[in-house]
Amino acid sequence: TQLLEQSPQFLSIQEGENLTVYCNSSSVFSSLQWYRQEPGEGPVLLVTVVTGGEVKKLKRLTFQFGDARKDSSLHITAAQPGDTGLYLCAGGVIQGAQKLVFGQGTRLTINP
Amino acid sequence: ETGVTQSPTHLIKTRGQQVTLRCSSQSGHNTVSWYQQALGQGPQFIFQYYREEENGRGNFPPRFSGLQFPNYSSELNVNALELDDSALYLCASSLASGRYEQYFGPGTRLTVT
Numbered sequence: 001t002q003l004l005e006q007s008p009q010f011l012s013i014q015e016g017e018n019l020t021v022y023c024n025s026s027s028v029f030s031s032l033q034w035y036r037q038e039p040g041e042g043p044v045l046l047v048t049v050v051t052g053g054e055v056k057k058l059k060r061l062t063f064q065f066g067d068a069r070k071d072s073s074l075h076i077t078a079a080q081p082g083d084t085g086l087y088l089c090a091g092g093v094i095q096g097a098q099k100l101v102f103g104q105g106t107r108l109t110i111n112p
Numbered sequence: 113e114t115g116v117t118q119s120p121t122h123l124i125k126t127r128g129q130q131v132t133l134r135c136s137s138q139s140g141h142n143t144v145s146w147y148q149q150a151l152g153q154g155p156q157f158i159f160q161y162y163r164e165e166e167n168g169r170g171n172f173p174p175r176f177s178g179l180q181f182p183n184y185s186s187e188l189n190v191n192a193l194e195l196d197d198s199a200l201y202l203c204a205s206s207l208a209s210g211r212y213e214q215y216f217g218p219g220t221r222l223t224v225t
Contacts, residue, residue: 004154031212042116042202042216043155050212087152092212097168100204100214102154108113 002027004091004105013079014111021074021087021106029091032072033100037086076105080112114139116205116217124223125193131169133188133220135203141215143167143208144186146178149200149219162208190222198224 004025013019023032027062027082035043042059049065049072056063060083072089086107090100117136125131137144143162147155157170161180173189184205190197200221204214 006154033212033214040218040221042118042204042218045213045215048212055114081191090154095156095168097145097160098143098206098208098212099157099160099161099168099170100147100155102147104154105151 001092001100002029002091004089004103005087006087006106008106008108009064009104010107013112015081016078019076019079019108021089021104021108023072023074023089025070025091028069029090029101030069030094030098031034031091031092033070033092034063034072034074035088035090037088037105043088056109076108079108081110081112084108114210116203118201118203118204118217120220122221122223124225127193127195127224129193130189130191131193131222133190133201133203133222135186135188135205135217137184137186137203137205138215141205141207142184143206144180144184145204145206146186146188147202147204147216148172149202151199155168155202158188188208193224195224198222 034046037043046061052067060077089103120197145160149155159169159202200219206214
């Protein structure tokens with residue numbers, strides 16, 4: 001059974017600070033995706049990483065896939081109140097279906 | 113391009129009843145997956161449909177069943193509802209051609225009393 005552990009589960013910081021969210025597993029994934037979810041809405045895809053060691057940047061967000069494709073990180077530079085939300089990592093698993101295994105999420109609050 | 117839509121938005125049912133949730137996939141997508149998200153948790157994979165057949169299933173009992181239609185829309189049916197079935201039910205669509213991305217709808221909030 002594949003499991004993804006996200007840390008921290010809750011993070012509250014001031015506007016302008018930097019932060020990193022971690023997503024770790026003992027399993028290898030075919031892909032790793034990061035989503036952001038607002039209350040009462042579905043997750044919105046931010047990025048997909050596929051290759052071990054891959055780094056992708058989306059404005060102030062930097063995503064990295066571990067070399068062994070077992071872990072990932074999300075780094076936000078100069079956080080803004082608009083970054084507030086639930087961040088979910090999800091590993092892609094191909095077992096017949098191509099399903100996603102989600103971490104429990106990191107609830108991020110950026111205070112003005 | 114039309115995104116993933118789900119209906120209804122909210123639903124309240126009584127323990128023991130049956131419920132049907134509906135999903136229309138994103139334009140051009142032929143694969144639909146269903147997930148259950150309990151409060152404070154990440155989504156859990158229920159099952160996936162491709163070409164109108166179940167293409168993989170998570171650890172959910174048989175009272176969770178589904179359908180996919182020729183237009184790629186899908187239904188999730190849950191029989192004999194239990195209190196623990198209260199959750200946000202998410203539908204995600206994707207292309208089954210080796211792409212990894214899944215795009216989610218807004219979800220249906222089911223409350224079982």
